[in-house]
Ligand SMILES: [Ca+2]
């Protein structure tokens with residue numbers, strides 16, 4: 001690591017002085033009012049993650065090298081520590097760049113997948129502003145013009161078992177067109193303004209052992225329960241739902257609409273799993289996961 005530091009320090013020391021000032025100056029101008037929730041990787045706080053953010057993270061790191069100090073994560077710079085390890089360094093810049101590139105390629109990136117220190121290791125970082133929880137819920141981002149539809153994925157990662165979940169998301173300023181359950185082998189009941197309809201996902205058929213999902217478009221809710229009352233296994237990055245919205249005709253270019261769960265996510269958004277009881281070997285308890293929530297945005301073109 002020292003060699004790498006020396007190398008990057010030498011190469012970039014001159015460039016840093018020239019190129020690092022611009023994004024920092026610009027960030028003061030583009031910071032939207034009320035944008036007090038740091039968005040992962042969004043170093044200039046303009047609600048988009050792109051190469052400028054990677055540059056800012058790298059410059060912050062270089063600043064530390066030039067002053068011969070590690071840049072510790074604080075409440076103010078928490079969005080830069082994308083690896084959640086408590087320091088800001090080249091790994092964070094790399095992660096931001098990877099996220100941006102994947103996003104550009106339409107790959108629906110997930111921060112949790114890009115981290116080296118991850119939920120898998122379950123490292124408690126009590127000093128970090130981000131409590132590292134072993135389960136992540138992450139909302140995607142999209143850009144669109146007024147009148148256009150955008151589809152936003154909701155991912156989960158870090159859980160290998162799930163018995164059921166409920167999730168609410170109803171952003172102000174966006175009309176929900178549909179909520180699609182993305183989990184296979186599920187009987188989905190859709191409740192919307194046209195009434196109620198049902199369909200099966202994947203290869204499920206009426207006689208099969210299927211899971212059950214109910215979506216209510218007007219309320220912005222999706223509820224899912226595993227078929228046999230036990231746990232289902234999930235891979236990291238599983239998309240549990242896709243929300244499709246129409247951007248209002250009167251939306252203005254540059255508007256940013258935040259996609260967060262209901263005000264009190266711990267109360268309204270729950271992800272549950274059956275676990276062996278602490279006291280009785282035979283008994284299992286239904287436990288709700290603690291989770292880290294990473295919100296998304298819709299940017300109006
Ligand atoms: Ca940004």
Ligand SMILES: [Ca+2]
Nearest residue numbers: 081083085087
């Ligand atoms: Ca870091």
